[in-house]
Amino acid sequence: MTAPFPLPAAAAPHPLLEARGLVRRFGGLTAVAGIDLSIAAGELVSVIGPNGAGKTTAFNLISGLDRPDEGSICFDGADITGRPPEAVAVAGLVRTFQHGRVFANLSVADNVLVGAHRRLTAVRPAWPVVGPLAELALALIRPPSVKAEEAALREEVREILAIFGERLLPRIDQPAYSLSYANRRRVEIARALAARPKLLLLDEPTAGMNQTETAEMLEIIAALKARGQTILLIEHKLDMVMRLSDRVVVLDDGRKIAEGLPLAVRNDPAVIEAYLGHGAVGSAARAGDDAPSAEQPLPLSA
Amino acid sequence: MTSWFDHTINGLIIGNIYALLAVGLALIFGVSRLINFAHGSVYVVGAYVGWVAVSVLHTPFPLTLVIVVALTAVLGVVVERFGIRPLAGAPRIAPLLATIGLSFVLDQTVQILFSPDPRAVPMQLPNWRVAIGGGSIGVLDLLIGGIGITAASALFAFLKLTKWGWAVRATALDRDAARAMGVDVDKVNSIVFAVASGLGGVGGVLVGMYYNVITPTMGFEATLKGIVAEVVGGVGNVPGAIVGSLLLGIIESYGVALLGTSYRNLFAFILLIVILVLRPNGLFASRRQLPPEPMTGTFVAPSRPVRLPVPLVAAAAALAIALPLLVDSGYLIQTLTNVWLYALLGLSLTLVAGTSGQVSLGHAALLAIGGYTSALLALNLGWPVWLTLFCGGLVAAALGTLLVSPAFRLRGHYVSIATLGIGEIVALVILNWESVTRGPIGVAGIPPLSLFGYELYDTNAIYWFALALMAALALLQLRLLGSHLGRTLRAVRDDDVAARSFGIGLNRYKGLAFAFGGFFAGLSGAFTAHMYSYINHETFNTQISVLALTIAILGGMGNVGGAILGSLALIGLPEVFRVAAEYRILLYGIALLLLVRFRPQGLLGTV
């Protein structure tokens, strides 16, 4: 499944996602300065880079939360450049957020059910006025088909939550605001899985987790990959990146400075330079963060 | 033509006056992220303090200003300390409600102390006038402009150059980070409220002198215009607030010149909506910005709703049904009929604001649309009332959703400001569209309520009809909340960005919420119109919009039982306080403040 190094951008015959020349400027600052990115179905690609490298901005552009100033994004054979996030999600590209954005007043089960929103039959009719009214009517009348769908989804929610062992299942009816930070992150991933995405974007899924929890998360992501889930991962914990990734993309200062197999990237001088150079300033301020520190630029020998 | 020059000058003059309030509102919003509805009341207090100084103590002008600034600044500190600060940990909606309660208390106190009569404030400045264009401007015009600009410059210097200014700006940017960096956020808030209130107080006395009249009720309208000016200039942007005020003044003046005086506010509020839709960060915001990240749980209180035991609900329902048979009091039954009708409005708003997070301050417009539709269909076309009631609901749903749709892209407080503007626009269109709505004359002789051909005159019959309607729709709303739509709408409320990332199109679901809620409100308005037999453009005014929001918040956002209980409390309390005569609205304001203080998540909690 892994391609020979160095990997050309269009190596896979039909990339699931293909972004070309993405540029995003904020005032005078160019956060993303011409990034190409492509993922084939079934791949797990990690994006790494020092703080401020443009990783989350790139995620925002791909998931439709932000619009690129230049460049194009193609997903599953369709151009999704500048499409709103809801359209991107409906197309099958679903993400999690860096800081964990759960629906605070919704129960764990409801949070995960919202993830399945795009699969509901009731929300299908897209005609203006008629579509929403039909959806309203289905919600109020609730014919047997709607009830059956809802019951099946609730069963599925339990299955998804079971992935996390006993972390979430006992709390299934608790509101999300009452959960620990790590559990909120888990709910986010469960919610994303409920969408049955073609491509799953995970933005630092283990941020704020301790070692045990991180190890657990690693196993879960590995299992997802084994099931054939295509994943684009932003992660600071490099040992995790090395173990999971088919390919690694390194960003610095809004540009792609390296791309390839984990091992090759680890030894790339440009990558080491990036982490040693200005990357150290940003990460030093965030004590306790798992970003590489100045003294130990690339602790890759896990 | 010289008139355009005159209109421009006039616009600048009135804009000057708006700026006196807008600057303070901008400063408070900038730091506390709070639309301070009590700001206009501080302005009223300033005007009356000034009146006492001038007319009773006979102070010279500079001393008058000093007294006014000192007392209103202290008032600002008190308002912040006891009205706002205790709510720091509460959801952002709570302080908003607290400022509304405070404005009741302050306005009523002034009215009780000074009587509701308008008063003249003797001008303490020489009456020199300079001819300009076809008219003239006086010393006071220049002084008001001067004070506005001086205040803004001083503020600018304070914010940029002093240590406390830095602290204020840091707090405005990120309250938690500022606190972490050792900024005494409470003190910053105190300073901001003192400065803004002092400025508002001076505004009150200068405007009082300018028009030579002050009344205890002049604050609300002034706050409204101040908010519009502030939004035009960019919420929280102090120099922007001044430019926004002047621009608002000029647009209004041109509006009057083009179409006439009745259209002044129409121009003001259309400007507001246009700015909100095209440049939601105000005219002077340059950067396209991503929405701030986690809104999660900050606007609506995270809380567990109180679960009412079923026997209790059943007993309450049985009592409500049997009540007209148990007591013979038309007054009680009528008051409760009002309660059910306002509960219907509360249900509507608790769905829109509570469940979906779109905090509407223009809900009275839906009542008006429903009321006028039903009244005119019944009167002009002779349709049976049960049908026109239904049509009133439908038209309110459709038209309301259509009117609010430009605001779907807004979030947080901007939705409130936009819906406030849309509500005013609807009222002004009703006033000016005489061929259909009969303008200020209103619609008289609206046929009474009827059902299956029987006219309902009897107080008890009307009561049961209202109760049945309200109960049926409450059950319908519960059913909606239990469906996938309930969960979807609540997701939109809790985090619209995350919701969109799961394929939830905001327009579709906000539209559905407004349509569903609009039907309820329209029905309530239609019912009311037939019960009253007469309505005009003032029947459903902004006060009702504020009341509706108060009901929704007090009951617990998104909480169906809460809306009913909130309506019972807020329609009932003023009646209970009737024994207190002139003091009853004061008591009502205090009760409101206490409820917000001790139960910010509402009586029954957020759903």
Add this chain to the structure above:
Amino acid sequence: MISRRLFLQTGTATIAISTAGGFAQASEPAGEPVYLGVSGPLTGPNAQYGAQWKQGFDLALDQINGSGGIKGRPLRYLFEDTQSDPKQTVAVAQKFVADKRIVAELGDFASPASMAASPIYQRAGLVQFGLTNSHPDFTKTGDFIWSNSVSQADEQPLNAAFAVKRLGFKRIAVLHLNTDWGRTSKDHFVAAAKNLGAEIVATEGYLPEEKDFRSTLVRVRDANPDSLFLVSYYADAALIVRAARQTGLAVPVAASSSIYSPKFVELGGEAAEGVFTAARFFPADPRPEVQTFVTSFKAKYGKEPDAFNAYAYDTMVLFGQVLREAPELDRRTVRDTLARVKDVPSVVYGKASFDTKTRRVAGARNAELVVKGGSFTLWGGGKATN
């Protein structure tokens, strides 16, 4: 010390409760009181009018109860604050209707509030008596709905005649409060003035909360009028005449009787000088009933009465007479007696009688006034100059 002075200056508006006043107590009849219900604003944006009503009512009650009351029983009123808010007026209406002591109801203030309650009073057979309800449809709800508010169809032609015939206005610009009352008045005035050969060069309706009239007056100035006619309350009218000076619109101003109030002169200052009005009530009117009213009002409150004080006083005096003449003190008889009373002494009308078809007072009369030297004085003829 401040607050004490304030209370003295503001009169007893905020503390007067129904039949206060020492001298009346001594001779007040001792029987079971006869009650009228009053529904009106004591809080909220219209609170000032409710306070003015109270002053007028209390003065009239002093006199009625000081001279024997109603058949040996004192007359009183129960004032319920409604803020002139329809949802409260309907509740108060039910309260009054159920209170068997109440023989008739007075109020409310604004039309939306008053007319919302009318069906309840009509059905219950309790007279609703509108003091200030000039809405053309107010009395149409039924035969229990009455008003002594002058029909604008009667009043405005008199104003038009004053402005056009006697003051010589030819090109008139009309500014009116854009409410049911202002709009109706404006329409009647415009029609009457046109009939008399004047030209209406501009009409501008403004909202009750309007404060800034400069732009309006520049617009009016562009229509090149030779005069202004105001359909306003005193506070707005004061703002308008002040702004007219500032915008360089130096034409004579006349206004409907509603501006009649000492407050108009106080708020308008110098700009109020030379403003004409044709008031129904005027303190210098030599008629004895007016002089009794003005003297006793000044004695009780230390200030001159205005038009709203006069309406309230007049209404209470009217009910004093109606209740004295009524053979029984039940609600229907009170209604029937209202239709029968003739020529009740009135400070507003001279003599008041009702047209039983419209249930309004028949006939209107005006004293033609001008503001001179800081107060309203009788206009002695002579064309308007400014």
